[in-house]
Amino acid sequence: MPTCRECDDEVDSVVTVKVDGKSRKLCEDCADRAREAHEVAEASEAAVQQMMGFKGRR
Numbered sequence: 056m057p058t059c060r061e062c063d064d065e066v067d068s069v070v071t072v073k074v075d076g077k078s079r080k081l082c083e084d085c086a087d088r089a090r091e092a093h094e095v096a097e098a099s100e101a102a103v104q105q106m107m108g109f110k111g112r113r
């Protein structure tokens with residue numbers, strides 16, 4: 056049985072998710088969370104860049 060690298064649980068199947076450029080084998084639950092966290096991080100980074108760009112133009 057494969058083991059999730061995040062919660063150390065043995066699961067029926069793991070999915071490979073890229074987190075910070077590294078491939079990690081996670082169970083569905085952790086994969087969802089990792090994807091969400093990654094998307095949030097990307098979104099907030101874009102928001103910060105937007106804000107800085109906005110300030111720079113003033």
Ligand SMILES: [Zn+2]
Pocket residue numbers: 059060061062063064081082083084085086
């Ligand atoms: Zn897991």
